[in-house]
Amino acid sequence: MEQKRFFEKPMIKWGLLLGGLLVVALFLVYSFDAASLVSIWYSILTLAFLPIIFMVLANIELKRSGGNVLLYGDAVMTNIVIGLISSVLSIAATYVLYNFIDPSLPEFLKNTIIEKTTGYLERSGMPDSDIEQVLENLERQDYKQTIKTAFSSLLIASAVNALLGLIVGAFTKRVPDLFEESTDAGA
Numbered sequence: 001m002e003q004k005r006f007f008e009k010p011m012i013k014w015g016l017l018l019g020g021l022l023v024v025a026l027f028l029v030y031s032f033d034a035a036s037l038v039s040i041w042y043s044i045l046t047l048a049f050l051p052i053i054f055m056v057l058a059n060i061e062l063k064r065s066g067g068n069v070l071l072y073g074d075a076v077m078t079n080i081v082i083g084l085i086s087s088v089l090s091i092a093a094t095y096v097l098y099n100f101i102d103p104s105l106p107e108f109l110k111n112t113i114i115e116k117t118t119g120y121l122e123r124s125g126m127p128d129s130d131i132e133q134v135l136e137n138l139e140r141q142d143y144k145q146t147i148k149t150a151f152s153s154l155l156i157a158s159a160v161n162a163l164l165g166l167i168v169g170a171f172t173k174r175v176p177d178l179f180e181e182s183t184d185a186g187a
Contacts, residue, residue: 010065011078014058015085022046022090030097034105035112047157051086051164055079059172069176075169083161091153098145106143114138 007013025046029036036042058078063070098105114135121131 010058010061011081012085014054014061014078015082016089018050018054018082019086019089021050022086023093025050026090026093026097030102030105034102034108038109038113038116046090047160048164051083051161052168054086055082055165055168056172058082059168063172063174068174070172070174072169072173072175075173076165079165079168080158080162083165084158087154087157087161091150091157094153095145095147095150106145110138110141110143113143 007016025042026037029042055078059070059075062074062078066074117138118131118135121134126134
């Protein structure tokens with residue numbers, strides 16, 4: 001049996017593809033509408049939708065190469081590695097964007113979040129005193145990307161990807177059929 005080269009392994013290949021796509025998405029969204037970087041649709045797309053699709057595609061590839069068998073542990077490990085690789089690439093790109101390409105971006109995004117939150121809270125009918133409290137908390141937060149925040153982001157992304165990996169693995173696993181050989185032999 002021939003050993004696959006490092007970049008041919010599904011977990012590496014799909015992790016790099018997903019990471020590359022997330023980096024491209026980051027810079028495209030930044031180029032067209034930087035405020036969208038803090039939108040709910042962008043978060044859902046990059047934190048859940050795309051990772052799930054790439055995990056499923058990797059698991060399908062593994063299943064095909066394994067004779068239509070994919071054990072749950074193998075699926076989960078593949079999914080976690082995909083998530084880790086793509087998160088490292090995405091977080092590194094975010095760090096570069098925030099610190100070198102556009103150092104004013106964190107302040108812009110902070111103001112965008114405050115503006116959107118204010119509008120939402122006012123429409124919801126929250127009392128002004130409570131709105132002020134929420135806005136003070138948002139104002140105190142630091143939106144800059146440091147090594148510490150990048151590491152924290154990686155930990156959070158790893159936890160989210162592990163959870164997604166467990167769920168996707170449960171749906172894509174395929175255990176070997178114990179009776180498949182005996183059925184073939186009797187035919």
